[in-house]
Amino acid sequence: MISQKAKYALRALVALAREGESMMIGEIAAHEKIPRKFLEQILLEMKRHGIVMSRRGKLGGYALLMPADQITFGQVLRILDGPLAPLPCLSRIAYRRCADCRTEEDCEIRHVFAAVANSARDVLDRTTIADAIARRERVAVGAVEPVS
């Protein structure tokens, strides 16, 4: 399960991308039904990572700093929820050996989850905010086709 935080962030980014111009936190919060003060923290974090920019004072607000077709879901999730990988020993951004794992290469569990992690990354690192807005059906061109 992804966190509320990440979900809020993605929704806020979609809103900003849709709007095309600067929006005040209050506007976004109201429109997307996000607790306002919580959204402040989230947007601040996104700002620190160069995804959005802000302007203070009257006429202030937030706007995308990166173009919507360059902000991937993976990027946002990694910022707010940490590694995408289902096991620490499979994470690219925060690798940690499993304390109790004998040998990593022989770990049966690891091999299976590596496949899961790869296919998740395949979707999340290709799909951008712009994609999410533009296409309702086909997500992440060339990526895995949903099965059942």
Place this chain on the structure above:
Amino acid sequence: MISQKAKYALRALVALAREGESMMIGEIAAHEKIPRKFLEQILLEMKRHGIVMSRRGKLGGYALLMPADQITFGQVLRILDGPLAPLPCLSRIAYRRCADCRTEEDCEIRHVFAAVANSARDVLDRTTIADAIARRERVAVGAVEPVS
């Protein structure tokens, strides 16, 4: 990230499948470096779900009740970690509408994560304990091929 609990469960099942016959909790715990009392709870839960069986008293222990090639990773994860789906509104076993979501069909976030969920399920519901033991490389025949 999957929970320790699920990881322990999968490792224990692999151990049982490898062994082929009944094993005592203490054996499994020692061999797989799993806290013994914690493993008790896990195996008990697996027993309630008909995956393993147990025998008490001297000569007691646990053994697989289902054949190893019929126990899927998805099944185990759902028992111990709950839904595989990254959003409640995408879960098959525990669907819940997102409280703050306007219309489900138009939710941009949902569409993206549906693709992720499907590809994860595609691997996890096809890969069995037997698969994990047998093949180190090719996981879940016919499933998604790892990309990068």
Place this chain on the structure above:
DNA sequence: GAGAAACACTATAAACTAGATAGAGTAAAG
């Protein structure tokens, strides 16, 4: 430059969850 509007920052809180640990209870073997 005063005042108001809006973001910036830090601290705190409430609720929940993960990961274990403890201990009394029950069944089976010999």
Place this chain on the structure above:
DNA sequence: CTTTACTCTATCTAGTTTATAGTGTTTCTC
């Protein structure tokens, strides 16, 4: 009838998630 090993329930602790509160700082307008 004692030992061994699983069964069950309760509890604990630390950490995380999801906020909320309040003060500070920037900028616009008049």
